[in-house]
Amino acid sequence: MKKLFFLMILCLAGTVNSQEDAEQMDKIYKTALTEGKAYDWLNHLSNQIGGRLSGSVQAQQAVDYTKAELESLGLDKVWLQPVMVPKWVRGTPEFAYFETAPGQSTNVSVCALGGSVATPVGGLKAELVEVNGIEDLKSLGREKIEGKIVFYNRPMDPTVISTFESYSGCVDQRYSGAAEAAKFGAVGVLVRSMSLKLDDHPHTGSMSYGDTPVADRIPAAAISTNGAELLSTTIKLNPKTRFYLRQNCKQFDDVESYNVIGEITGSQFPNEIMIVGGHLDSWDLGDGSHDDGAGCVQSMDVLRLLKKTGYKPKRTIRVVLFMNEENGLRGGNKYAEVAKNKKENHVFALESDAGGFTPRGFSFDCSEANLERVQEWKKLFEPYLIHMFVKGYSGADIGPLKNQDMVLAGLRPDSQRYFDHHHAETDTFEHVNKRELELGAASMASLIYLFDKYGIIPNNKIKG
Known part of the structure; x- marks a missing residue:
């Protein structure tokens, strides 16, 4: 019928x-x-x-x-x-490294996310807290996040055959990660690039501060997948690792x-x-x-x-x-x-x-x-x-x-x-x-x- x-x-x-x-x-x-x-x-x-x-x-x-x-x-x-x-203008190229001890640093590839604010003129340096996504912030609370850079390190799921579906499963940390982390006193965010390939090329993309007041907005950058892997391993070995970021972007x-x-x-x-x-x-x-x-x-x-x-x-x-x-x-x-x-x-x-x-x-x-x-x-x-x-x-x-x-x-x-x-x-x-x-x-x-x-x-x- x-x-x-x-x-x-x-x-x-x-x-x-x-x-x-x-x-x-x-x-x-x-x-x-x-x-x-x-x-x-x-x-x-x-x-x-x-x-x-x-x-x-x-x-x-x-x-x-x-x-x-x-x-x-x-x-x-x-x-x-x-x-x-x-x-929105990116400005001069971004620069970043992580520091495991005074004088011991490793450069990593980063890029500002589209719409991000700049860091202070001299850059930003702080300890990191690694999370698997926005949902982890509440369980950590302000005590463990305030004054730190939140490192979102949830990768695209390699088991999902449709890569667009895999992308959708983790892009929220790029788009809303800075707005959510700022609520807990974070001073910046670093987001693993939305890519299944391991390389040294960071991937930008749009992000939003939502209704966050301009004065409370924090800089947001993407780190390459190789950089994210290295940084995650380093943090596990040395939780006191500090991250330096400098970017000069501006919204007109x-x-x-x-x-x-x-x-x-x-x-x-x-x-x-x-x-x-x-x-x-x-x-x-x-x-x-x-x-x-x-x-x-x-x-x-x-x-x-x-x-x-x-x-x-x-x-x-x-x-x-x-x-x-x-x-x-x-x-x-x-x-x-x-x-x-x-x-x-x-x-x-x-x-x-x-x-x-x-x-x-x-x-x-x-x-x-x-x-x-x-x-x-x-x-x-x-x-x-x-x-x-x-x-x-x-x-x-x-x-x-x-x-x-x-x-x-x-x-x-x-x-x-x-x-x-x-x-x-x-x-x-x-x-x-x-x-x-x-x-x-x-x-x-x-x-x-x-x-x-x-x-x-x-x-x-x-x-x-």
Whole structure:
């Protein structure tokens, strides 16, 4: 009975023409792999512009560059959407060491967390208290924490196959660790980098002081995984080990930036809007190739691939390059706000923000009827080894658009190497494989094609 119900729904949405769809997807993949533009665009973003922290000169250069490239594609419309974003500056390179006795010190690699305050001009030196997470603070109490640097050393769980799930299991110590430690009188926090790889590259990322008064905010830094291992062993051998940290970061007033948007107007249903996108900003340590230059150039190439293969969309398809996903989500929230004010009808959104690695499939945040229909399309992707079609998280920037009728989707590449580079100085162009990047763009274009051709199944049809 349930199967019959879904077959009826599929008939309402349109009948899949497997041969025609397979031929169109074949054209998309072949064009992406032989005439792709994503890799060249990423080369410029990464090597000519570099890290694109919100509010920076490089972020504005990326806005100007991607707008010009979208205009060169002959889209129906390209524009900039203003948005106010935070401006945080790292300053001179951080410096840190631990001291086991006077004159006996070992340097370690650290970096300030995004949004952190600076240390005093001469740096900060104090004993450490190692914890496995925020939950340990209460059991230790103010007596054992006050005047010390809290060292959060919970690693990503290596037994969890989905590295994004493993990341989610410990990222709270990075985001809220300083605010929580300050309540117990800590003078600073040190956080183990969110990476499964043991190396000397610290990983930054956003953090928040919550409602902590400015005068009570304490500096927060990430330490490399090798540094964390060494420091943890040293503390066990010598609990009186002292840690020195110097960082010079500063928070400025918000500045104006932009989401970059381009669209192909739909030929039959122009008021039904489908978007594909990634976030244009990145952290400043590397050049943001995987996070999220890859997602931006793949999204740009989706529209180019549809045009190049001669497909004329029924619905309006937009590429949106969001600003400020990393430390504020201002771009995603602004886009959703403007869409709501204009009463725009968004029916589908696809985000790529998981790196430029080999695509494995998609995750969908949608109704069961739409998910069932997507499973019918899975066989079209199997020749390209795209097998994972699951219900789950889509993406941060498209999340604010969510409503009961929309389908939200996220590209899911192989994630095993993603957190080797995430928010670190190793997130650079040479770590992106051209073919893997192009396969991702083709997979995204193919999914956009199918949703444009057949539409979504609205809730009112499901209930009816």
